[in-house]
Amino acid sequence: MGVLVYTGKYTYSDTRSESTKKTVQVVQQLCEPFRGSHRTVYVDRFYSSVDLLKQLEDMQLYTTGTILSNRIPRSMTIAKSSREFKAMNRGDSVSHVLTYTTTKGERKQAGLVAWKDRNIVYCITNDTPTAPMDECKRRGQGGIVTIKRPQVITKYNRHMGGVDLADMRRLHCHSTIMGQNRWWLKLFFYLLDVGTSNALVLYNEAMNGKQEPYNIVDFKNKVVEALVGPVLVDDIPSDQSVAHCMTNISGAERQRCTYCS
Secondary structure, three states, X not given: OOOOOOOOHHHOOOOOOOOOOHHHHHHHHHHHHHOOOOOEEEEOOXXXXXXXXXXXXXXXXXXXXXXXXXXXXXXXXOOOOOHHHHHOOOOOEEEEEEEEEOOOOOEEEEEEEEEEOOOEEEEEEOOOOOOOEEEEEEEEOOEEEEEEEEHHHHHHHHHHHHHHHHHXXXXXXXXXXXXXXXXXXXXXXXXXXXXXXXXXXXXXXXOOOOOOOOOHHHHHHHHHHHHHOOOOEOOOOOOOOOOOEEEEOOOOOOEEEOOOO
């Protein structure tokens, strides 16, 4: 869909109106190229709301996403301290029909399911039935157990999994974002990490069957060698002439490259 970089209040399409939530405006801007395409947008719970459901419906887009409990009617929530929660087994679910009024004044309905995994997971959709169930595996007492799961949760996990998988790949190796306090450096190194991770995926797919797949550490080392050359030595006296080598900086704990500096 693209990237929307936060640049202050002018990031949002409507800086004067308080009626449209900022999270709704962000999703609206990102989905604008797909207006009228009747696609389904899978949304994280930070952005999901009934207001977003209405706005995307006006754009002829469907919505499926997890949602925070404070954004749905209280009568449809299940508190941890309630008898209903304690009576539910892992894998049990409760389905509701949520009626809302669109911005054009039309009465519409959406499905809302509350599924108990470790905690209650709420999912709202106007695209997928909430009744059909399938199964998934979880770690439990005695090993791996199989529990029931609504198919709408399965669809959400399938289509949202790419974001989680990208974060997992990015954080598998020491991220260059760590230790950075300036936001623009965080953004730069985040894009660098994601680009490196995506390049690894494409490289392993292209070399499938021709060699053993690289892991992220080996791939980053290969990228460094391709950029600065294969000669990279930790401790070489400064009087030796080497293209790239690390030497100690007087009065400091860190090192620098004699060639690059």
